[in-house]
Amino acid sequence: MTAVRREQLLSYAVLGVFAVIALYPVLSIVLLAMHKRSDLVTGFAIPDSLNFGTFKDAWELGGFDRGLLNSFIVAASVSVVTAVLSTLAGYAFGAMRFRGSDALFYLLLLGLIFPYEATVIPLYYVFRDVGLTDTYWALILPQIGLSVPFGTFWMRAFFRTSPGSLVEASRLDGASSFVTLWRVLLPQAWPAITTMIVLVFMWTWNEFLLALVMIQSDELRTAPLGLALFANANRSQDPTLTAAAAVLVALPVVIVYVFLQRSFIRGMFAGAVKE
């Protein structure tokens, strides 16, 4: 066996081990969910028969139809609005020169790193005062505000590397900045925009703390919040049911990820590092 071949095998082995580690927890939950509810299961066990009944039960008992719908409404709204706002702002930062652009950009960048925990306290109490807790707005509005820094950063990176010649040509044809954006740059920006939408969608879908604080009623619970409460109540008596619920909650994002993972990953880091 040549050294190269040996190295190759070693690489595959190492990768294989890590892949198993990455997949194991996820798989164990999926398998757990497929056991019958009466099985006394702990840990990793292959069910003797595939049983999808638990998914149906979790769906009904945990109200996850509403939960998934709520999560979708919030995540979709946030990601679309963020995309629009970020594209506009990113365009300004990336393709225009104006006073204070650096300062403003740094101000926005701060939003990339500060924790939700710092904002959630006043958000809750102010929203409560104006009667907006326990509404979709309570989840959508703050998350737009918190996602815009990333989105703008992302789109700015894109616009900075757009060929200046195109922009200039459009300018000299007398087009306004907006038309330039709309007609010339946007068609090329689609991949970047789509990646951003998917990322923001994923992060918003998975958001937990904000929902925990803002949403008290059953109807408006997002899926992760519903899952946490459901798990607390059912974890010990009914592990298979809890596992099924967990799968239901994680599934949508994972599906989106599986189909789009190529552009997902590629786009995500091409943009982040392109300083």
Add this chain to the structure above:
Amino acid sequence: MPVALAIAVAGCGGTPGEDKPKDQAAGTPADQVKTDGFEDLGPVTLNVVSSEGSGGPREAIKTLTKQFEEKYPNVTVKVSYRDFPSWIKQVKLAAASDSPPDVFAGNQGYQVDGELVKAGLILPLDQYAKAYGWTDSFTPETLQQFEWSDDGKTFGEGTLWGVAQTGQSTGVFANLAKLREAGIDPASLKTFDDFDAALAKLRKTLPADEPVIALGNKDQYGAIHMWGMVQGAYTPAQDVRDWIFQKDGATFDSPGNLESLEKIKEWADKGYLGKGDSFNARDDAEAASAFGKGEGAFMLGGNWNASIAKDGLGEDAGFFNMPPGESGDTAAIGSASVPIHISAKTKQPDLAAAYLDFITGPDAGQAFVDNQLVPAVTDTTAEPGDPLGKEVKAGWDQLVKDGGLTLYPDWSSPTMLQTMGQTFQEMLAGRMSPQDVIDRTQKDWEEYHQQLAGS
């Protein structure tokens, strides 16, 4: 520019909570309280949140709610079942929101009920007590647990703010088969020392990796309940109650408390509670579940887990109060179950009160005994039908007779649940001494005592 912004925003801050007027607790004046005729209301929905997430209590509420809906077909009652530890964290947020549930569970004591009363989030219930005769159905000791002065500072007297469904007490669940195998007759355990000796015997006869007592303390209250019945063997119940009600001069730093804490630490050290501190890795419900599946000879906990024991062990499930100490009186943690309140913002106070009466009154007794629970009212005709249910009720009755219900220690301050929860976990894991636990607990109590006195 950012600085200017910051100042501007802060400037319109003002003192938090200032411009919110204290929510006026409305409710219906006493002479206009409606106790029937709700069919004429047309279609109406009542939102209820219960903290009984599982087992017998949950089943009882389901049954009673269905019966209520049958009585008033135009009324839909939507009950949301939460688990108790999560709910008491959320209840104040939920009650203060713009559309709180009409009816919801609280918790006796300063952490929840005191705060709810102070902020004006729940309705006073004196007029309903009169209309429905609650003062006849419940003992004064029971009602006392839901009485507060209007400013939420004095606990145990004043206006009535809630009612409860069942009597909760803590005691010893026994796996009778395992006791038989070890040659122990439960009837022979007449004193606490007898019980202690039985534990030693079982530790020798049971497999080494099986705990003698099934305990789950991850959610930080299982150990406290277990300790409470040991405390009862060393300390007079009235002293305990005085301390909980924040009476001047009461203290946690007593010889009885020290001895009882040392006793349960001894149990942990001798391996009665399981290997190492594995009991800190699972919660109360999990431990009950495990006991029901045959783990351990005893479970020292609340009677709300009776149905889990019965479902799992069938005829081999037994229950008795912890045998008394020197005083000869039984004493253990116990009280009425959680108070159920009516939100101050409800649009249907009378209907809510009718529902409250329906799920707590004498007629609700049957739903409780069917689930091995003890009704809190004294005038119900329902009687438990199965042996375990009978034993549970007998335990409760004995505690009431001996004046031995020591309530729950976490009622004594808003932070006590956390203080005791954490220190007990540390002590049982060998990281803190019993005296440390006493000092920390008393310190918490003193700080709140001064706060109450000063404000």
Add this chain to the structure above:
Amino acid sequence: MTEVVERSRVRADAPGERRQVRVRAPGEPRRVAYLYLAPAFLFYLLFAFGPLVYTTWLSFFDWDGLTVGEWVGIENYRKVLEDPDIRASFVHSFELIFFYAVLPVVLGLALASVITHGRVRGVTFFRAVLFLPQTVATVVVAIAWVWIYAPDGPLNKALDAVGLSGISRGWLGDFNFALPALGLVGTWVMFGLCLVLFLAGIQKIPYSLYEAARVDGAGRLREFFAVTLPGLRGELAVALTLTTIMALRTFDLIYVSTNGGPGTSTTVPSVLVYQNAFVNGRVGLAAAVAVVLTALIFVVAFAITRLVDRDPSR
């Protein structure tokens, strides 16, 4: 960030060249830019930055969230500095940095090197699988791992099977091991992120540099430190920053799995913020903790970028 400005027409860029050109079109008012920024900034200031400022304001009060608050100046900050439990929570956060940031970065670097050197096929597949943990909701991650760590769960079963049953225990109930156990979950989540970042970065390192190193007689290890690592500067900064911030911010995982217990051994600042602001009625204290946490994050992020991203060729 200086930008080159030319007012004359520019020919199309030659391939391989990166020219940043900004054209100021005649008659285009600058102010239009502000218009484009306005909506985004409105949301940001109102719902993100504004609340941060308000949190700072709240930190000077003693408030229970229900009645009127009382001004106490820096009393809350004094408590943050003096209370041993609060200090301990920050220590726990830093311990988590090891698991969330250091370990994944090291593993990511190592694995990325192995992959590119080993000329592995199907990189896309492995990359996708290893990144998967990043996409799963933290609540689900917490639930899965609570089961894995359970006293009768697969981890202990595996330990028993290889004869290490002395070690097996209720991991998440153990005062000493609960935090590291949760830390390892963080490693599991963050590792894929680092790996993907570094893979992308390595591919951008010109092969000529490696050749030059080989010619100089460098072995694998040397090559790594001389060529790979410096070339990954940018990615390293991003990875360290992102993962460290995640370590300091983490809430979901802890809340769902141990809720800060046993005792306070897994309590981190974000959990304290939640408990005090919404459960214990000590909003001012919670705000102070939040402010200190935020300041800490800023400092750490800044320090990392300064230290790591010192790119001399910039």
